[in-house]
Amino acid sequence: MTTLVVDYASLRARADELDRMAADILALVPQIAVWAASSGLHELIGYGIFGGLPVAADLMAICLPGTPDSLPDVAADLVALGAAVRAAGLSYAAADAARWARSELPTAEALLMLVAWNRLHQADQLTRALTGGWRLPQRLLDRAGNSALDRADRWVEGPASVTEVDPATMPPLSGPPAADLDALLGIVDTIEDPAHPSTAALLHVGDEPPRYVLCLPGLQDPTGADEGSADLPGAIATLTGHSAYIRGMSDVLATLPAGSQVLLVGHSQGGMVAEALADGRTTGVTIAGVLTAGAPLLATSVPPSVPYLALENAGDPVPRLRQLADGPTPPSQQDKQPSGRTVYRFRTPGRRPTGAKHGLGSGGYLAVAGSDQPEVQRFRGLVGDFLTGDPVQVRYLQVTDTDGVLPR
Amino acid sequence: MDIDIPLLVSPSSLSRLHDDLAAAALRVGRIAGQVEQVAAQGGWRGGAERAFATAARTAGAQCDVLARRLSADAARVDQLAEELIDELHELQCMEDELLDAVHELARRVLADTTGQAAAAYERARHLLPAHLSPHWRAVASTIRGLL
Numbered sequence: 001m002t003t004l005v006v007d008y009a010s011l012r013a014r015a016d017e018l019d020r021m022a023a024d025i026l027a028l029v030p031q032i033a034v035w036a037a038s039s040g041l042h043e044l045i046g047y048g049i050f051g052g053l054p055v056a057a058d059l060m061a062i063c064l065p066g067t068p069d070s071l072p073d074v075a076a077d078l079v080a081l082g083a084a085v086r087a088a089g090l091s092y093a094a095a096d097a098a099r100w101a102r103s104e105l106p107t108a109e110a111l112l113m114l115v116a117w118n119r120l121h122q123a124d125q126l127t128r129a130l131t132g133g134w135r136l137p138q139r140l141l142d143r144a145g146n147s148a149l150d151r152a153d154r155w156v157e158g159p160a161s162v163t164e165v166d167p168a169t170m171p172p173l174s175g176p177p178a179a180d181l182d183a184l185l186g187i188v189d190t191i192e193d194p195a196h197p198s199t200a201a202l203l204h205v206g207d208e209p210p211r212y213v214l215c216l217p218g219l220q221d222p223t224g225a226d227e228g229s230a231d232l233p234g235a236i237a238t239l240t241g242h243s244a245y246i247r248g249m250s251d252v253l254a255t256l257p258a259g260s261q262v263l264l265v266g267h268s269q270g271g272m273v274a275e276a277l278a279d280g281r282t283t284g285v286t287i288a289g290v291l292t293a294g295a296p297l298l299a300t301s302v303p304p305s306v307p308y309l310a311l312e313n314a315g316d317p318v319p320r321l322r323q324l325a326d327g328p329t330p331p332s333q334q335d336k337q338p339s340g341r342t343v344y345r346f347r348t349p350g351r352r353p354t355g356a357k358h359g360l361g362s363g364g365y366l367a368v369a370g371s372d373q374p375e376v377q378r379f380r381g382l383v384g385d386f387l388t389g390d391p392v393q394v395r396y397l398q399v400t401d402t403d404g405v406l407p408r
Numbered sequence: 409m410d411i412d413i414p415l416l417v418s419p420s421s422l423s424r425l426h427d428d429l430a431a432a433a434l435r436v437g438r439i440a441g442q443v444e445q446v447a448a449q450g451g452w453r454g455g456a457e458r459a460f461a462t463a464a465r466t467a468g469a470q471c472d473v474l475a476r477r478l479s480a481d482a483a484r485v486d487q488l489a490e491e492l493i494d495e496l497h498e499l500q501c502m503e504d505e506l507l508d509a510v511h512e513l514a515r516r517v518l519a520d521t522t523g524q525a526a527a528a529y530e531r532a533r534h535l536l537p538a539h540l541s542p543h544w545r546a547v548a549s550t551i552r553g554l555l
Contacts, residue, residue, distance in 0.1 A: 008529045021439045039425035040416025047495045047540035
């Protein structure tokens with residue numbers, strides 16, 4: 001990852017300081033000239049005292065520009081120094097901007113991949129239509145596309161790394177963590193903590209079979225400046241179904257005991273990761289349910305056997321990102337596809353879409369998840385084995401990537 | 409020393425100038441220190457740090473030279489004030505002596521019938537400079553010669 005180093009602000013402050021000093025020195029010039037004239041130094045000659053003249057001459061020389069070591073000349077030097085400092089700051093900022101743009105090239109390439117993926121998907125639809133029940137071309141296309149995207153993401157984001165985080169350092173959870181759907185979303189809300197970027201929570205909620213809830217936070221770093229995977233390059237890569245975040249969480253699921261069942265709960269980018277994990281990957285565990293809030297729906301299809309509730313605030317701009325990404329299938333049509341997904345769309349006060357409507361609390365997601373709406377109630381019933389008022393063991397896992405560079 | 413003389417220069421005006429110049433020297437000296445601090449600040453890349461530090465230290469040194477010059481001028485002004493006080497003291501004595509001489513001439517005018525004393529007194533009276541004027545020295549020998 002390239003660290004953006006712009007010390008322009010400190011250089012500008014330094015230039016301001018030099019300007020102030022120059023102004024202070026320049027302000028002395030008329031004062032000294034007036035003092036020298038009004039003190040009558042020249043009149044001392046009348047008293048036979050000649051020492052006043054050299055002093056008056058020296059004071060005038062100090063005030064006259066162009067004489068050696070005069071106040072105006074020093075002030076001009078300080079102003080010139082200030083200007084040089086400003087120029088250096090600007091050139092640093094320009095160099096940093098160029099470096100930043102170069103470091104973001106992988107992001108641009110990821111965007112291109114996203115477009116390619118959607119084109120691939122459309123080609124896939126066309127192939128389906130042309131070949132009828134013959135599934136080989138589709139499988140070949142899927143395999144080729146996924147392989148290319150996965151390889152590209154490893155270039156873009158580098159290897160994923162998952163590290164255990166000491167629970168004592170995490171923000172405390174309020175109440176029984178797995179008591180209900182809103183409590184689980186509440187965990188996601190809590191772990192979306194700037195001090196712990198890209199940290200997921202894994203709850204062990206029961207045994208026989210082992211049951212877990214994986215809570216996945218959303219985008220926390222919109223620049224890619226920290227090392228977490230829940231950043232902008234990661235979000236774009238996640239849209240293609242291949243990102244360090246997905247790979248890291250996939251690795252975590254692979255470490256769970258054989259036969260484990262997992263409920264995935266994600267907000268925003270975390271929801272996209274949840275959907276990607278539920279999309280028939282080989283992790284050795286059974287995905288028993290997916291709950292997403294404010295997540296753009298991916299161009300993947302969760303198996304119909306997996307209960308899937310997608311909560312969307314109609315004023316939340318994030319789920320609409322699929323339209324920006326030339327989303328392959330509108331959710332209303334996806335509802336009719338053989339998928340377990342139920343999109344529950346709701347409204348909160350205010351007609352305009354706002355960023356606040358993307359928040360789990362401010363966007364009304366927590367309230368809806370705790371409500372008795374029929375869609376929510378139905379999903380609650382399907383994942384009831386994962387809800388318990390008892391204390392549960394919580395592990396925190398931070399996913400980081402190196403925002404690797406493309407091989408050139 | 410508060411002496412009323414009909415000129416701009418006076419011990420008090422020189423004392424004020426001394427104080428002003430000393431304050432200005434302090435101000436410029438402080439700025440010299442600040443420029444030194446700025447010169448020592450990092451945050452540069454490549455060779456710019458050394459180049460800036462060199463240029464800033466040169467400017468700081470110039471400020472320091474100016475501060476010293478102002479300080480030296482202040483000290484010289486202080487010395488000039490002392491010299492002026494001494495000179496004014498001497499002039500005061502001379503003025504007293506010459507005024508006594510003019511009073512003596514005035515007394516002679518009353519006793520003199522030739523008119524010479526009156527003419528000398530009139531001449532001396534017109535020669536008298538202002539209080540503590542530097543011209544007292546110039547007219548001293550003339551007034552003494554009229555006695």
